[in-house]
Amino acid sequence: MALAAGLLAFTDVRALQRDTLKEIRSRYEGRSFRLRIDLKAAGRATDPNVVSLDGVGYPSERSPILFGSLETVYLQRITNEGATRLGLTVYRSVDEANRLRASAIPGPTIANPNFGRTLATFAQQGSTNVVLELKAGKKDPQGQLAEIETLLDGVFYLKSEPTRDDLETFVRRHTGWSISRLRAVTGLSEEDIRALLKESSASAPAD
Known part of the structure; x- marks a missing residue:
């Protein structure tokens, strides 16, 4: 008991x-x-x-x-x-x-x-x-x-929106995505996305 x-x-x-x-x-x-x-x-x-x-x-x-x-x-x-x-x-x-x-x-x-x-x-x-x-x-x-x-x-983002840094990090993590798809998800401009992709490509280690 x-x-x-x-x-x-x-x-x-x-x-x-x-x-x-x-x-x-x-x-x-x-x-x-x-x-x-x-x-x-x-x-x-x-x-x-x-x-x-x-x-x-x-x-x-x-x-x-x-x-x-x-x-x-x-x-x-x-x-x-x-x-x-x-x-x-x-x-x-x-x-x-x-x-x-x-x-x-x-x-x-x-x-x-x-x-x-x-x-x-x-x-x-x-x-x-x-x-x-x-x-x-x-x-x-x-x-x-x-x-x-x-x-x-x-x-979730309960009471806030993704920061600019969040959006840029997302683009860098998804370099295989098309620009149109990245733009639809992040809301960043095509110009900004291209610049981030170029930056990521330049910093990637050579094979």
Whole structure:
């Protein structure tokens, strides 16, 4: 009996505060944001994109990048995945989310027993899963709220836009892209993009 009570207390401490989840959902669920990081297609329920204060953990190295940094994506749903884990269902766009909802296919949440069978469909439709792992416990609701917002801001540009340095770094990382594609993603002028590509080419080591 005492052991059960102790386990229950531990579970309560490590749980996600209900009001905290409600507040986060009211602020960010059902909105579109630009990505700060790349998100890969989640290979299976136990292998999602994982974000914590320690950094970002990706699925298998063979998993393709589904959404690249600076892309605008739709945060359709935020769910409690148990303990202090928060699940994010991210779609390419609100239209993709609505289309998939209309087809009555369940979302790729950690708790979904058919995750593996529906993953291919979700990859085609443009959706992946992210898990936020919190360090703050249930007894620290303000700490949980602050930590969740910090983690979300590490995934998305929540309340700001990419800086000029962010945009230039993106161009340097994607020298294989066409100028028109780089311009569409970054908003930089063709002249600026050409200059950055030329600079990157000049600084690249010779074969």
